[in-house]
Amino acid sequence: MSNVYDAAYEMEKAIRASNEYADLQRLYEIVNSDEATKGMFENFRNLQMSLQQKQMMGQEIAPEEVEQAQKTVQLVQQNPTISKLMEAEQRMSMVIADLNKIIMKPLEDLYGLPEQQ
Amino acid sequence: MSNVYDAAYEMEKAIRASNEYADLQRLYEIVNSDEATKGMFENFRNLQMSLQQKQMMGQEIAPEEVEQAQKTVQLVQQNPTISKLMEAEQRMSMVIADLNKIIMKPLEDLYGLPEQQ
Numbered sequence: 001m002s003n004v005y006d007a008a009y010e011m012e013k014a015i016r017a018s019n020e021y022a023d024l025q026r027l028y029e030i031v032n033s034d035e036a037t038k039g040m041f042e043n044f045r046n047l048q049m050s051l052q053q054k055q056m057m058g059q060e061i062a063p064e065e066v067e068q069a070q071k072t073v074q075l076v077q078q079n080p081t082i083s084k085l086m087e088a089e090q091r092m093s094m095v096i097a098d099l100n101k102i103i104m105k106p107l108e109d110l111y112g113l114p115e116q117q
Numbered sequence: 118m119s120n121v122y123d124a125a126y127e128m129e130k131a132i133r134a135s136n137e138y139a140d141l142q143r144l145y146e147i148v149n150s151d152e153a154t155k156g157m158f159e160n161f162r163n164l165q166m167s168l169q170q171k172q173m174m175g176q177e178i179a180p181e182e183v184e185q186a187q188k189t190v191q192l193v194q195q196n197p198t199i200s201k202l203m204e205a206e207q208r209m210s211m212v213i214a215d216l217n218k219i220i221m222k223p224l225e226d227l228y229g230l231p232e233q234q
């Protein structure tokens with residue numbers, strides 16, 4: 001399996017060297033360098049995670065929570081640095097999803113597509 | 118990002134060429150070549166998935182379901198081919214988990230460890 005690990009370390013190096021990673025690093029530093037922006041972003045992240053967790057647990061999300069989430073999204077989208085960071089995260093997520101698809105292809109070939117949830 | 122995709126395709130090739138993958142392929146074919154063994158294994162897989170889904174949704178698992186699951190595990194573990202396949206799957210899962218840890222390291226360095234659930 002050593003070739004597989006070699007390829008993984010190559011991929012790690014290539015991710016660190018990519019423009020996508022550099023963008024993410026730069027924007028994340030800018031967002032964190034301003035206390036107000038950092039707080040707004042953390043607030044948004046925490047809200048997002050708590051809603052995702054509720055959804056995963058099959059818990060109901062109250063209308064006030066949906067409303068608060070929408071307000072928070074509007075607020076962060078008005079911040080140009082945060083919205084650029086979120087776009088950069090989106091691009092990185094798409095790359096990671098592509099990579100996972102490629103890597104998992106051999107197992108998918110063996111078992112067929114995973115059952116629908 | 119082309120280097121990252123190159124590395125992913127290298128990893129895919131290395132996985133297909135690995136002994137771990139060959140074992141998995143061979144054992145999966147043996148299990149599927151016998152109708153009774155195949156049925157037993159599918160039964161076990163379906164039960165496992167439905168229990169995992171319930172757990173993820175925060176649904177309660179009835180004592181009869183736990184009992185049935187234990188019986189099914191005992192049954193499949195007595196089948197030498199299925200238990201070898203399950204061991205091979207375990208080894209492959211550990212490799213995949215290692216690879217993911219390596220690949221996700223750059224993002225982990227950026228964001229810190231993910232919050233505890």
Ligand SMILES: [Ca+2]
Pocket residue numbers: 111112113114115
């Ligand atoms: Ca299937």
Ligand SMILES: [Ca+2]
Pocket residue numbers: 228229230231232
């Ligand atoms: Ca953190």
